[in-house]
Amino acid sequence: MKQAEKVLSVRDVTKRFLGTVALKNVSIDLYENEILSVIGENGAGKSTLMKILSGIYPYSEYEGEILIEGERCKFQTPIDSESAGIAMIYQELNLEMDLTVAENILLGRLPLTKIGTIDWKTVRQTASEALHRLHANIDINVTVRSLSPSMQQLVCIARALVRKPKILILDEPTSVLTETETENLMEILNEFRKEKISCIYISHKLDEVFRISDRIAVLRDGELISTYTRQEGYDSRLVIEDMIGRELEVMYPKIDRVVGETILKVEHFKVPHPFAYGKNIIEDVSFELRKGEVLGLVGLVGSGRSELLNAIFGAIPKSSGKVFLNEVEVNINSPQTAKKAGFGLVTEDRKRNGFIGTMSVSHNMTLTILDFLRQFIFINKRKENHIAGEFFSKLRIKAPGLDTIITNLSGGNQQKVIIAKWLMTNLNIIFLDEPTRGIDVGTKADIYKLIHDLASKGISIIMVSSELPELLGVCDRFVVLGKGVVQAEFGREDATEITLLRAASNT
Amino acid sequence: MRGNNFIDKALSALSKFFVKQESSIIVVTVLYMIFVTSVNPVFFSSANLFNILKNTGYSLITVVGMALVLITGGLDLSVGSVLALGGVVTGMACKAELPVAVAILLGLTTGVIVGLINGSLIVKAGIPPLIVTLGMMYVARGAVSVLTQGVPIYPLPTVFKAIDKIRIAGIPMVVIVAITITIIGYLLLSQTPFGRNIYALGGNVEAARISGINIDKTKMIVYVIASGLASLSGVFIASRLGSAEAAAGTGFEMTVICGAIIGGVSTFGGVGSVIGAAIGAFFMEVLTNSLTLMRVSVYWQNLVVGVVLVLAVLLDQYKRNVILMSSIKAKK
Numbered sequence: 001m002k003q004a005e006k007v008l009s010v011r012d013v014t015k016r017f018l019g020t021v022a023l024k025n026v027s028i029d030l031y032e033n034e035i036l037s038v039i040g041e042n043g044a045g046k047s048t049l050m051k052i053l054s055g056i057y058p059y060s061e062y063e064g065e066i067l068i069e070g071e072r073c074k075f076q077t078p079i080d081s082e083s084a085g086i087a088m089i090y091q092e093l094n095l096e097m098d099l100t101v102a103e104n105i106l107l108g109r110l111p112l113t114k115i116g117t118i119d120w121k122t123v124r125q126t127a128s129e130a131l132h133r134l135h136a137n138i139d140i141n142v143t144v145r146s147l148s149p150s151m152q153q154l155v156c157i158a159r160a161l162v163r164k165p166k167i168l169i170l171d172e173p174t175s176v177l178t179e180t181e182t183e184n185l186m187e188i189l190n191e192f193r194k195e196k197i198s199c200i201y202i203s204h205k206l207d208e209v210f211r212i213s214d215r216i217a218v219l220r221d222g223e224l225i226s227t228y229t230r231q232e233g234y235d236s237r238l239v240i241e242d243m244i245g246r247e248l249e250v251m252y253p254k255i256d257r258v259v260g261e262t263i264l265k266v267e268h269f270k271v272p273h274p275f276a277y278g279k280n281i282i283e284d285v286s287f288e289l290r291k292g293e294v295l296g297l298v299g300l301v302g303s304g305r306s307e308l309l310n311a312i313f314g315a316i317p318k319s320s321g322k323v324f325l326n327e328v329e330v331n332i333n334s335p336q337t338a339k340k341a342g343f344g345l346v347t348e349d350r351k352r353n354g355f356i357g358t359m360s361v362s363h364n365m366t367l368t369i370l371d372f373l374r375q376f377i378f379i380n381k382r383k384e385n386h387i388a389g390e391f392f393s394k395l396r397i398k399a400p401g402l403d404t405i406i407t408n409l410s411g412g413n414q415q416k417v418i419i420a421k422w423l424m425t426n427l428n429i430i431f432l433d434e435p436t437r438g439i440d441v442g443t444k445a446d447i448y449k450l451i452h453d454l455a456s457k458g459i460s461i462i463m464v465s466s467e468l469p470e471l472l473g474v475c476d477r478f479v480v481l482g483k484g485v486v487q488a489e490f491g492r493e494d495a496t497e498i499t500l501l502r503a504a505s506n507t
Numbered sequence: 508m509r510g511n512n513f514i515d516k517a518l519s520a521l522s523k524f525f526v527k528q529e530s531s532i533i534v535v536t537v538l539y540m541i542f543v544t545s546v547n548p549v550f551f552s553s554a555n556l557f558n559i560l561k562n563t564g565y566s567l568i569t570v571v572g573m574a575l576v577l578i579t580g581g582l583d584l585s586v587g588s589v590l591a592l593g594g595v596v597t598g599m600a601c602k603a604e605l606p607v608a609v610a611i612l613l614g615l616t617t618g619v620i621v622g623l624i625n626g627s628l629i630v631k632a633g634i635p636p637l638i639v640t641l642g643m644m645y646v647a648r649g650a651v652s653v654l655t656q657g658v659p660i661y662p663l664p665t666v667f668k669a670i671d672k673i674r675i676a677g678i679p680m681v682v683i684v685a686i687t688i689t690i691i692g693y694l695l696l697s698q699t700p701f702g703r704n705i706y707a708l709g710g711n712v713e714a715a716r717i718s719g720i721n722i723d724k725t726k727m728i729v730y731v732i733a734s735g736l737a738s739l740s741g742v743f744i745a746s747r748l749g750s751a752e753a754a755a756g757t758g759f760e761m762t763v764i765c766g767a768i769i770g771g772v773s774t775f776g777g778v779g780s781v782i783g784a785a786i787g788a789f790f791m792e793v794l795t796n797s798l799t800l801m802r803v804s805v806y807w808q809n810l811v812v813g814v815v816l817v818l819a820v821l822l823d824q825y826k827r828n829v830i831l832m833s834s835i836k837a838k839k
Contacts (some may be wrong), residue, residue, distance in 0.1 A: 315717055339719035353713035358777035359706065367707055367718040370700035378698045421718065 004031040006070070006428045007198045008053075008086075008167055013064035015057065015222075022048040025064070030167065035189060035199045037209040040219035041243055041466070046202055049219070050169055053200075054088045055081035068166070087160035091172040093146045102127035102140040105159045111404025119150050130158035134188055147274040150181040163297045168192065169200045174208060175302035178279075184352050204300040206505040210234045214310070218242040236505075237498060244497050245469070252473030253452040255492070260291030260475055263460050264429055269321030270306060270502050271311040280319060281307050283484030289429065294451060294461045296475035298468070298500050303481045305464040309431045313338045313345045325428070339368060344422030344430040346415070348437070348464075354418045355406050362388035362402035365420045380412050391420040396446065419450065430454070436470060448474050468497045480504050529746025529783040531822050532770050536790045543797040550800050563792040564681035565747075566763055567785055568740045570770075571692035572733035573763045574784035576636075578710040579695070579729050580776025584640040585625065586737035586763055588647035591754030593618045595651050597667075598660035607666045609741050618738025622646030622731035623649060629725045629730065637816045644760070651753050661750030671746040681743045688736065692781040705729065709776025765812065769819040 008030040015023040023045045030036050038137070040046050051057045053066065054074035066073045068084050075081045076155040078088075095104050103110075105127040111119040128141045138152040144152055153173065160168060170189075174182045189199055189212060203209050209216060216228045218239060225242045228234055241283055266289075271282035281304035289295050299305045311318040314332040323330050325341055332338045335345070347353045355364050364374060365388045373379050373387075388402050395416045399409050406414055415435060436444045451474050453460055465471050471478065478490040480503040530810050544551040569586050576583045576713060597614030601607060628639045673680040696702035704725045707715035716722050740759075745751040771785025772779030794815060 313717075315606065334719075335717050336719045336721060345717055347717060353711065353717050356707050356710035356714050356777070363703065363706075367703070367715070370703055370720075374700050378694075379700055379703065381698075394597035 002032065006030070007032050007034075009067040009070075010049070010053075011065045011067065013049070013052060013062055013066070014060040015045075015052060022222050023052075023062070026219070026222070026224050027296075028065075028217055028224060028227075030198050030200060032198060033193050033196060034214045035193060035201055035212055037201045037203065037213040037216045038219060039203065039206070039209060039216060039239070039243065041468075044219040044243070045222040046219055047171070050088065050171060050200075050202065053081065053086055053167075053169065054078055055086075073178065082163060082165075085164075085166035086169065087163055087165035087167070089153070089156050089160060089168045089171065090426050091175060093149070093156050095152055095155060097145040098143055100141050100143055101131075101138055101147070101155055102385075104144050104155055105130055105140075105162055107159065109162070124163060127158070130161045131155075133161060134158055135184075135190075148278070150177050153177070153185075163195060167198050167200065169202070172204065173201075174203065174205060174303065182208065182248075185224055204302075206236055206239065206501075210236070220245045236502065240498055240501050244501075253449050253454065255476070256475075257292060257452070257456045259293045262288050263291045263324075263326060264289040265324035265327075266312060267310060267322045267324070269311060270319040271307045271321075272317065272319055274307060274316070280484060282311070282481075284397045284493070285321075285481065285484070285486055287486060287489075288481050289460050289462060291460055292455050292458045292464060293477065294455050294475045296471040296478040297462055297464045298471065298478050298504055299481035300504050301466070303504065305481055305485060306433050308481070309345065309433055309462065309464060310347075313343055313431060315345065317457065339425060341427030342426050344368075344425060344427050346418050346422065346430065346432045346435055348404060348433040350411065350418060351395065352412055355408045357405075359406060360403045361392070361397070361399055361406055361409070361417055364417050365391060365424065368421050369424045387424060388420075391423060395420055395450065410440070410443075412446070413440040415439060415447065416443070419447075427459055429460045429462070432461060434465055435463065436465070436467070444470075468500055471500075472497065482506060511726070529771060529780060529786060531826055532783060532786050532790060532819070534596045535819070535822070536786060536793065537819035539790075539797070539803035540793060543793075543801065547797075547800045550797055554795070555800070559789075559792050559796050560682055561679050562796070563789045564679065564685040565740050565743055566766060566792070567685040567788045568681075568688055568743070569737045569759070569763050570766045570784050570788040571688050571781055572729075573780055574767045574770075574772050574781050575692065575696065575705055575729045576733045577764070577767055577772045577774060578779050579705050579726060579774055580712065581629070581636040581726065581729065582764075582774075583625065583636065583730060584760050585621065585643035585647055586733060587756040587761075588644045588651065589618050589621050589734050589737040589761035590741035590744065590759055591751075591753060592621065592647045593741030593742075594745035594751040594755050595654055595660060595753065596738075597742050598745050599654065599665055601663050601667050602660060607664060607670075610667070614742050615735060615738050618734045618736075618741075619731055621738075622734030625734060626730035629724050643674075655751070655753045657753055659750045660750045663745065663749055663751070667746055667775045668749045669746075671743060681747075683742070685741075689781060689785045695703070696780075696781050699727065701728070701817055706777055709773075709778070711777075715805045739821060762791060763788070765816050769816060 006024070006029050010028045013023055013026045014021065026049065038046050038049065052062055055078040058076045059074040066075070073084050075084070095332070096107065099107070102123050106123050111122040113119045113178065124140055131138055131140065131154070134154050134157060136151070136158070138147065138151055138154065144155060146396070147155065161294055172216070173185060177185065192199060200207065201212060214230050216234065216239065218225045220243060225245065228239065259447060267286045269282055269285045270280050273279040273281040285308060295306045307316065310316045314324060314334045314337055323332055330341045330342060338345070351357070356367070362385060366384050370379065373384050385402065392402060396418045399411050399413055406417060409417070439447070451461060451463070463471065464474060472495060476492055476498060478495050479486055480488045480500060482504050487506070490499060549555060564570045569590065573583060573586065593614040594684070596617045597610045600610035625639055625643055628634050629636050670680055675683055696705060704715070704720050707718070707720055708722055708725055711721060739757065744755055767784040768774060768787070768790035769790055770779070770783035770785065771776060772784050795808060798811060803811065
């Protein structure tokens with residue numbers, strides 16, 4: 001076998017953010033006609049590496065060098081990277097929904113006629129050719145909005161092809177695809193391999209990665225841990241162990257609580273996909289939750305963990321499904337009704353729908369209990385300050401005062417304020433969606449302890465987290481989601497990172 | 508020792524005042540009034556101040572409603588047309604020899620109905636407020652034209668015209684009503700759960716929804732209040748003129764929005780106060796009045812108002828940055 005040419009070399013790349021190192025001396029090569037998968041847990045440095053390759057982080061902001069076909073590249077902007085032959089397909093498809101397929105494919109490089117108008121004939125021809133290469137039967141004259149997500153993704157790939165890339169980077173390309181659509185994508189990528197286009201493939205779904213990749217690179221905590229080649233064969237156990245590695249020692253409270261009777265029953269939930277019209281992200285999910293239990297909802301990105309929580313809470317619509325609270329069916333169709341039933345939701349993205357950035361700490365806390373604070377028609381401010389102050393000190397929130405605007409607080413303290421908002425209500429069950437995302441280690445430990453204390457008091461908790469060690473540290477039981485259904489259930493004693501990840505990724 | 512203490516207290520009170528949202532507009536208004544008086548002392552005559560106060564009353568009634576709408580992150584462009592509609596409906600009811608009280612009630616009801624329509628289209632149909640109220644601006648103005656056929660409705664009954672002339676302790680009726688509404692608006696916004704909902708909505712509508720706040724109801728009520736108050740302004744203006752005019756309140760929505768913004772209400776929502784908006788409305792009136800007194804040509808006046816609006820927002824933003832920076836420094 002002849003020695004393959006190196007298309008891309010990443011040499012000793014280190015990228016620092018304020019206080020943290022996102023990539024440490026990473027060196028990876030990509031060869032001609034190769035499909036390389038880059039995998040790792042959240043925060044492993046995959047997206048940082050891709051942002052360096054696509055020019056989003058300019059040359060001056062990292063150490064080390066990038067070579068394309070032996071030549072040193074200094075990308076200042078994504079345009080530089082594109083002209084060097086790198087095309088990137090993002091997870092969130094960045095198409096212009098109201099332009100036609102042809103316009104989208106040629107966007108940014110529309111050919112002109114001699115008099116400076118758009119040369120529509122060439123536009124249509126080029127677009128058709130690109131789609132033809134993908135075996136995609138898509139009308140180039142319809143708007144992108146009218147296409148299904150998988151078709152939209154093909155349009156994205158076609159757009160990349162028109163730029164004649166040497167390297168194609170795909171970030172979680174199958175998160176909106178069905179199995180047959182995934183199959184089709186795999187075939188297309190295999191054909192690219194023959195056409196001298198090298199691919200970097202990023203995915204959480206290990207089964208796909210194993211099938212498509214010539215080589216796999218595992219990143220963890222910003223470092224390249226290992227590479228595996230197809231010749232050697234892939235062992236999911238080894239790969240997962242590399243992804244997880246030895247974890248930072250975090251103090252989890254000792255679990256010595258007693259779990260009570262079943263309090264919540266979720267039956268046959270079906271939830272529509274948030275951005276794939278006509279598809280369900282959750283097909284049929286049923287599970288139970290006991291009083292004082294901490295239940296971990298496990299699943300890969302795109303498995304619908306958050307959507308399931310949000311749908312139970314009434315924050316997003318469900319297609320069907322029933323909720324029973326203490327054996328009585330409750331009809332929850334809005335957060336208002338959920339609150340009345342004693343539910344609380346700490347959302348995944350604090351800034352988007354967790355706190356209100358224009359409001360103070362205390363006003364953010366009491367949002368859920370304004371009716372309770374009402375005296376005649378006014379808010380009883382003494383009572384408000386008293387209650388807010390009580391939780392402020394109980395949760396050890398670090399802020400200059402109750403009147404401080406919440407955006408001046410650190411992420412961890414903002415999160416405590418949001419949790420306090422629900423603790424003030426008549427809380428039975430609280431849903432925690434990535435409660436420790438972007439939070440420092442010290443505050444994380446506070447939140448773990450809080451979860452334990454709440455459960456000990458009889459409050460039931462459903463927790464979603466991408467960090468498995470954290471789930472293993474605080475949960476009593478685990479429900480694993482995948483492909484829209486419950487894949488497996490584990491008790492505390494049977495669950496390890498490997499069993500959970502294997503169940504979630506179906507390997 | 509005691510002297511120092513006093514100075515400290517005064518300084519901390521002063522710094523608290525400057526942090527308040529309303530401070531910049533109050534300072535600017537006072538400074539500007541001193542400046543105008545030095546150019547033309549007539550400005551500070553009691554007759555002129557009385558005049559300014561009364562004129563402020565007409566717009567202030569609507570500004571309170573507009574402030575609520577803007578703080579939810581919304582917008583109401585239809586208030587000028589609703590003002591005319593409220594006046595015309597009241598005028599026509601008077602002409603039909605209905606009792607004046609009933610006539611006024613009909614005028615106000617019309618305003619409330621318009622608000623309900625605006626609110627429903629925004630809440631139920633999900634159409635952006637800008638478009639709904641822009642449409643309503645034309646529809647209501649069109650309804651006025653159809654009703655009046657372009658002919659002013661007059662003469663109106665003496666009893667109706669008297670409303671504008673009534674004074675209590677020398678204060679015109681419209682000023683009393685406007686101040687009462689301002690106080691109610693202030694209490695509503697700053698002291699009640701409903702007011703808190705308004706701020707929450709404008710600050711982050713999704714977070715407000717997740718917290719179990721009824722955002723639809725809150726939006727609905729806010730648009731009803733805005734339109735209702737606009738029609739009340741219309742009733743007072745018809746009473747002052749003694750005639751209900753089809754062209755009444757043309758461009759009024761912009762004056763009202765300007766007043767609220769100058770008073771520190773954010774067009775992004777979540778920030779502002781009724782008191783600030785009220786002072787903003789007062790400042791707008793001071794500005795137009797003073798330009799006339801200083802013999803600035805009518806042709807220049809719009810230009811000045813535009814510049815002042817942008818300057819006011821600029822000042823406000825600068826102040827906010829300074830406060831933010833100092834709070835960050837304090838943390839370190």
